[in-house]
Amino acid sequence: xxxxxxxxxxxxxxxTKAGLAEMLKGGVIMDVVTxxxxxxxxxxxxxxxxxxxxxxxxxxxDGGVARMSDPEMIQGIQEAVSIPVMAKARIGxxxxxxxxxxxxxxxxxxxxxxxxxxxxxxxxxxxxxAPFVCGATNLGEALRRIGEGAAMIRSKGEAGTGDIVNAVxxxxxxxxEIRHLTVLGPEELAAAAKELQxxxxxxxxxxxxxxxPVVLFCAGGIATPADASxxxxxGAEGVFVGSGIFKSSDPERRARAIVEATTHYAxxxxxxxxxxxxxxxxxxxxxxxxxxxxxxxxxxW
Amino acid sequence: MSATSxxxxxxxxxxxxxxxxxxxxxxxxxxxxxxxxxxxxxQVRVPADLDGLDALVLPGGESTVMTLGVEREGLTAPLRxxxxxxxxxxxxxxxxxxxxxxxxxxxxxxxxxxxxxRQLHSFEASFRLAGVSGGPVHAIxxxxxxxxxxxxxxxxxxxxxxxxxxxxxxxxxxxxFHPELTGEDRLHRFFLSLAGLLPASAKET
Numbered sequence: 147x148x149x150x151x152x153x154x155x156x157x158x159x160x161x162t163k164a165g166l167a168e169m170l171k172g173g174v175i176m177d178v179v180t181x182x183x184x185x186x187x188x189x190x191x192x193x194x195x196x197x198x199x200x201x202x203x204x205x206x207x208d209g210g211v212a213r214m215s216d217p218e219m220i221q222g223i224q225e226a227v228s229i230p231v232m233a234k235a236r237i238g239x240x241x242x243x244x245x246x247x248x249x250x251x252x253x254x255x256x257x258x259x260x261x262x263x264x265x266x267x268x269x270x271x272x273x274x275x276a277p278f279v280c281g282a283t284n285l286g287e288a289l290r291r292i293g294e295g296a297a298m299i300r301s302k303g304e305a306g307t308g309d310i311v312n313a314v315x316x317x318x319x320x321x322x323e324i325r326h327l328t329v330l331g332p333e334e335l336a337a338a339a340k341e342l343q344x345x346x347x348x349x350x351x352x353x354x355x356x357x358x359p360v361v362l363f364c365a366g367g368i369a370t371p372a373d374a375s376x377x378x379x380x381g382a383e384g385v386f387v388g389s390g391i392f393k394s395s396d397p398e399r400r401a402r403a404i405v406e407a408t409t410h411y412a413x414x415x416x417x418x419x420x421x422x423x424x425x426x427x428x429x430x431x432x433x434x435x436x437x438x439x440x441x442x443x444x445x446x447w
Numbered sequence: 448m449s450a451t452s453x454x455x456x457x458x459x460x461x462x463x464x465x466x467x468x469x470x471x472x473x474x475x476x477x478x479x480x481x482x483x484x485x486x487x488x489x490q491v492r493v494p495a496d497l498d499g500l501d502a503l504v505l506p507g508g509e510s511t512v513m514t515l516g517v518e519r520e521g522l523t524a525p526l527r528x529x530x531x532x533x534x535x536x537x538x539x540x541x542x543x544x545x546x547x548x549x550x551x552x553x554x555x556x557x558x559x560x561x562x563x564x565r566q567l568h569s570f571e572a573s574f575r576l577a578g579v580s581g582g583p584v585h586a587i588x589x590x591x592x593x594x595x596x597x598x599x600x601x602x603x604x605x606x607x608x609x610x611x612x613x614x615x616x617x618x619x620x621x622x623x624f625h626p627e628l629t630g631e632d633r634l635h636r637f638f639l640s641l642a643g644l645l646p647a648s649a650k651e652t
Contacts, residue, residue, distance in 0.1 A: 152608065153572045153573075153574050153607050153608070154572065155570040155571065155572040156570055156571045156572070157567070157568060157569065157570045158566075158567055158568075158569065158570075159570075159571055161571060161587055161628070162566075162569035162570060162571065162587060162588075162589055163566075163569075165569070165587055165589045165625065165628055166566055166569065166589050166590065168473040168476065168507070168625075168628060169472055169473060169507050169508050169509065169540070169541070169589055169590075170508075170509070171471070171472060171473055171475070171508070172469070172470070172471040172472060172474070172508070173471045173472075173508070173509060173512055188511060189515075190515075191511070191512050191515045191516065192512070193471060193508070193509045193512050194509070228511065228560055228561065229509055229511055229512075230509075230566060230590065247567070250564075250565045250566075250567050252565055252566035252590070253566065275567050276566070276567060277566065405512070405515075405516075406519065409469075409470050409471060409492060409516060410492065
């Protein structure tokens, strides 16, 4: 045996931050508002839970300013489960993020679902030891967030609707813009970076690799096992389900079904089996019927 | 795409086929390393995917998700049978937990989950592993477990702060960390050597 004695270690590097997202791949991250919901989510196979005070459907219904959750609630959820616990901070609200880091949440979601705190700036995520996931509607937005230190990206979709259409649009756009970069010549990448409003070194990296430098999940509107299969086939590496589980008629069963469909996303027979007899999906809203000021996905800059 | 083509998605050029449990986690990262060493891989989601495998990798991910998945898919008994029959198995992080006494019971160890703490305490470090040449290995620990108890057949290959983080029992190898994410392939070579599967083309020149 090698006796190593005390080993020097580097904690919370970008590699460990992005590495946790690698561990979540192929998994389902579920919104929960109580410790009891967190236990149900974990028992159903959630890869992580997102602790928040109200699911997006309720935020949408209630209106008002949506903020970071009460630390007591987050700690209750941390004590209830052994899987990673994520929590949301408002866009630009670095003090909320500092509180979440002090609570040792495993991932901070700088989220458009909460009311933005800064109309121009996102959080400087490099200043934190805790990793961040951020939403994006296109490649430029994803790379701006990564440039600010995000270690994981998710589509924004349109949270709290149960309508998958915007998540599909965002995923397709991100993937198509990545493909476009891979066929450009090196001399064309600076103009592409300008067009995307994204940092040139990251644009070069994406052009060379044909993929984002961090894990890409889908969020915003997933309500059924088939929704999960759809976005996985479109290139998502895992899914967030917000209101879709605990706003449905049988949350435990639907949670298990979405987990199963995410694993077997490319096997229609398994997705069919998972979709059978789940009861009613969440009460949904057609995104195209929403007024511009009701949309959450344009929040963020 | 049919279920069969998904389940039997084999890649690589070697004659050996290493299965990678693909219920959840970073299984693709393991496949990339193995493919780079000239070994064929197959994603394992259902018992039929286990047919004719030469070795198996249990990847990193969330051990609760993998445990539920293994039960749901009816993989527990076939995995134990294959292990009892001498199938070489390599587990990393969650994969180490899956192998322990409380889960599949393939490795005679007890482990503690998230032993180093929450994500803020995830870390990188370099240290030597017994049996692995070429100097210290660079290791990434993510909410990592360590071994708390081990049986007489288990040897410890490395420790961090006095806790075993790399153990071996015959042709079963388990690590608390993630060699699949570091961009070096020495641990996968080490496993393939234990399994007698390292292609001649991948041996040290």
